[in-house]
Amino acid sequence: MRVRGHLPIRLQAGPAIHTVGTVTADLFDPGAMYDDDYLHFFATSGAGAAPTHGAVVGTAYTGTSAADIVWRLLDLAPGMSVLDLACGHGVLANLLAARGCRVTGLDSSTIFLDRARADATAMGVEVEYVSGDMRELPPWTGRFDRVVNWTTAFGYFDDATNRAVLTETARVLRSGGKIAMDLDNTTMFLMSYTPSRITATQQNGDMLVDRHHLDPLTGRFEVERTVVRDGRVRKLTFVKRLFAFPEIRDWLIVSGFTSVAGYGEDGQPLKADHYRMVVIAELP
Numbered sequence: 216m217r218v219r220g221h222l223p224i225r226l227q228a229g230p231a232i233h234t235v236g237t238v239t240a241d242l243f244d245p246g247a248m249y250d251d252d253y254l255h256f257f258a259t260s261g262a263g264a265a266p267t268h269g270a271v272v273g274t275a276y277t278g279t280s281a282a283d284i285v286w287r288l289l290d291l292a293p294g295m296s297v298l299d300l301a302c303g304h305g306v307l308a309n310l311l312a313a314r315g316c317r318v319t320g321l322d323s324s325t326i327f328l329d330r331a332r333a334d335a336t337a338m339g340v341e342v343e344y345v346s347g348d349m350r351e352l353p354p355w356t357g358r359f360d361r362v363v364n365w366t367t368a369f370g371y372f373d374d375a376t377n378r379a380v381l382t383e384t385a386r387v388l389r390s391g392g393k394i395a396m397d398l399d400n401t402t403m404f405l406m407s408y409t410p411s412r413i414t415a416t417q418q419n420g421d422m423l424v425d426r427h428h429l430d431p432l433t434g435r436f437e438v439e440r441t442v443v444r445d446g447r448v449r450k451l452t453f454v455k456r457l458f459a460f461p462e463i464r465d466w467l468i469v470s471g472f473t474s475v476a477g478y479g480e481d482g483q484p485l486k487a488d489h490y491r492m493v494v495i496a497e498l499p
């Protein structure tokens with residue numbers, strides 16, 4: 216059993232680490248966050264839907280432009296084996312499979328994986344979708360040519376565990392393998408910070424309303440979300456870690472990667488006013 220940390224919107228300073236077995240406790244309930252409501256708001260417009268978890272709204276990619284950037288920055292080629300780590304509902308995984316890669320998608324949300332499988336079938340592509348936890352990957356040592364980790368799908372745990380996820384990722388890559396991580400660009404994120412916002416709305420009045428809190432002692436962005444759907448209201452919380460490029464670069468290097476580079480959502484070298492930070496790292 217895993218003990219879940221609670222997220223008071225102004226919670227205590229410093230990481231709360233509760234270790235149960237070999238996996239560190241969640242800081243929020245991923246089942247409450249990554250559910251059918253999430254798909255309702257963020258996956259309704261097909262491959263182009265782009266969830267936003269920060270103060271910056273709707274800015275980055277269509278599914279196709281994400282696939283284009285990953286293809287170029289990771290030197291992808293048909294036949295390569297690719298792990299989409301925390302693949303969500305499979306937008307990128309399915310597109311990379313359509314371009315000829317042998318894709319495995321791993322995620323902890325069965326609702327998302329069901330949607331990913333259905334979309335793969337509709338697109339006529341084959342992807343191996345696996346239910347799993349990025350903190351403890353299957354015995355895939357050295358299996359993949361490339362790993363993609365897209366749309367801020369990293370930084371949900373205490374820092375020791377976040378770092379362990381990078382070590383796990385290095386383990387499943389072959390020598391010379393590469394990872395692409397798509398994260399918030401912290402400079403732009405902070406420039407557009409607001410204490411609260413309506414994150415998503417629909418014609419029928421459904422909406423997501425978020426209250427934000429930044430904890431400079433942990434580097435975490437903490438969100439209290441109110442979900443309004445069909446007249447029903449519920450609350451959830453989630454957190455994500457914000458990174459400056461030098462910090463995530465150093466974490467990757469400690470995990471065994473080299474040649475770490477940063478780009479924006481257009482694939483150009485990272486600048487302060489890019490919305491996204493795409494980090495490319497290579498194993499020796």
Ligand SMILES: C[S@@+](CC[C@H](N)C(=O)[O-])C[C@H]1O[C@@H](n2cnc3c(N)ncnc32)[C@H](O)[C@@H]1O
Nearest residue numbers: 249301302303322323324347348349365366368
């Ligand atoms: C922001 S979504 C990004 C999904 C996808 N990469 C995309 O671009 O749409 C984050 C994903 O991380 C997954 N996730 C959260 N905690 C996880 C864990 N411990 N192990 C594996 N996946 C996890 C969620 O289920 C969700 O699909």
